[in-house]
Amino acid sequence: MTATHVEASERLRQVLDRLVAMSEDDYYNPYQLFQWPDSLPQEQYWMSPELMSTHGVRAADELTEQQLWAISKWESVNFYSLNVHGIRELLTEVISRIYTKGFEDTSEYFHHIIGEENEHMWFFATFCLKYGGKIYPDKGMTLADGEEGDAANFLVFSRLLIFEEIVDFFNKRMGVDERLHPTIRQVNAIHHQDESRHIAFGRQIVALLHERLRDTSTAADLLRLEGYLKRYLRTSLDSLCNPAVYRDAGLPDPYAFRRAVLADPARVELESQILKRTVGFLVSKGIFTDESIPAS
């Protein structure tokens, strides 16, 4: 290990101590905390209108408020469903690394992440099942094209960080949006509170893993990883627009509608807001060489 690595590891240890203490202090019982009314009013927004995929999009110009309410309902169920599946990946990857070589310092904190994420998955799934009657299925398939070793570790924690930061963009805003039902606000606010710790941890570990990787990788290797993560960002943004949502909201041509949404300049604008912090971080750490993200 070089001097910078030792410093980085020391910094990580300090952050971990702080995060473990915060997790202990903030500990709550999710099974008792939430108010779950039997139903939520259908004639209002379930998502902040500015955060909906339809916001400012030309293809949505002709939609009635009734239709937008329906989209907001199903789009929020899609958002929480993405969380359920994202947490499945997170738990799988963290559990496969806890108490293994290279993760000695982080294992104590992994217990908190695993415990907290299990609870997040429960309240997101509960919301979907109670108010949507379903969890939208994950449509992703792994087609044997992964990295190995240190690069795989780096990509896993980068993916998790990116996923958590995108989700947090929505949680942070919806948690304080007075137009939304109190239960919706509560789910988002509670998640935002926990995730601020996870994101702090994610940034530390991603930066550290990349620093280590730089010693052993060629410039071409690093560029390939950057390209992969940029495509992952793109895929994550696209997953917020689900044709099944538009179908459930009663739109006649859900696939064409999705294409129109993804190609609209208003969408590009919202995406750049969603990504601003994350891409800024990745550029500042030299993980990205520029801010460009591939188009859909």
Place this chain on the structure above:
Amino acid sequence: MTTSKSGIDMIVAYLLQKRPDLTTIDHDLDLIENRILDSLGFVNFLYVLEEQTGREIALEDVTPEDFRTVKSIKARFFDAATDEN
């Protein structure tokens, strides 16, 4: 059925649009090995396939092998669908 013929052509056109370095895709070419279809591009591809076949595809019902070649995609999602109808 003419619709399934144009459907598979649309699928090939979509894949080609994602890979401007290619001009044609042989129906026996391994799409996964040649990185024409990969994990990150899969969901958007699946939506094109759903649109072209007119039915939602549940992942429980498919395996990566179904997506290995244009031929296997055609057999699994277009020809089979015609037989069922």
